[in-house]
Amino acid sequence: MTDSNTHSRRMDDNSATNFDDQILHRRIKTAERGSETLPVAKAEINRLCAELSLDDSIETVAQAIYRRSLQTDVIQNRTIAEVATATVYASCRIERRAISLTEVASAAATGKKHASRVYSEISRELSLNTGPTDPKDFVPRFCDELDLSKKTEEKAIEILEETMDKGLHSGKSPSAFAAASVYATALLCNEARTQTEVAAVAMVSENTIRTRYQEQIHAMGITEDE
Structure with a gap:
């Protein structure tokens, strides 16, 4: 293949990518519902799931x-990127895959604030059975990424079970609450990780x-010196 042909193909690829990005960030109108939005949304959902190592289900x-x-009317004037991000997060909640909206939004082409609003509206409009997120579901992944033992x-x-029984988790981010317990336990089990390391994993x-x-340690009667 000649240099000119290679250059032409790269320009075509870039043009296609730019076109998709333009559609991804364009606000959804009624006439676009079944035409342009679905293929681009499916591609974005596929990309997000691949980047986040999520199951096919x-x-x-x-x-x-x-x-x-x-x-529905809930997606009117929302971008495809916002709706795709919200649907991936909703799916994770339904399938009980422990992941925070911050993590999904970070991998997406949109912000957490907008995705959160769309997620809430879609969940309500479609009566999705997302249920509350259990902080315990985050622990195996956090420990694995921090290379901590099974004992920890x-x-x-x-x-988590002890502090949740006391209602300490109410109104708090499940992922942050789980991360704090991992941080505390790593210290207690002589596998200390820094707050920076744990915070990075939990985002x-x-x-x-x-x-x-x-x-958590106050609720359990543990002092920081122990």
């Missing part, structure tokens, strides 16, 4: 939610880890 459910959303993982779940701030950690 989550991708399938997310696409089904998107198709159902097209029949089991102890972190024990801490929350170090200050949040510190606050939740202090709340």
Whole structure:
């Protein structure tokens, strides 16, 4: 293939990508519901699921939610990127895959604030059975990414169960609450990880880890010197 042909093909590929990006960030209008939006949305859902290492079942459910959303008014004036992000997160909740909206939005081409609003509206409009997120579901993945032992993982779940029985998790981010228990347990089991490391895995701030950690050890009667 000649250099000119290669250059031409690259220009065509870039043009196609730019075209898809333009559609992805364009607000959905009534006439676009069944035409341009679905192929681009399916591609974005596929990309998000691949980047986040999500199961095929989550991708399938997310696409089904998107198709159902097209029949409602809730997606009017939303971008395809926002709706695709919201449907992937909703699918994770339905399939009990522990992942935060922050993680999904970070991998997506949209912001958390907008995706959160769309997720809430779609869940309500479609009566999705998303249910509450259990902080314990995050522990295995966090421990795996931090290279912590099975003993530490089991102890972190024990801490969560004890503090959740006290209602300490109410109104708090499930992923941050779980991350704090992992941080606390790693210290107790002599597998200490820094707040920076734990915060990076959970995609929350170090200050949040510190606050939740202090709340948990206080509730269990543990001092920071122990």
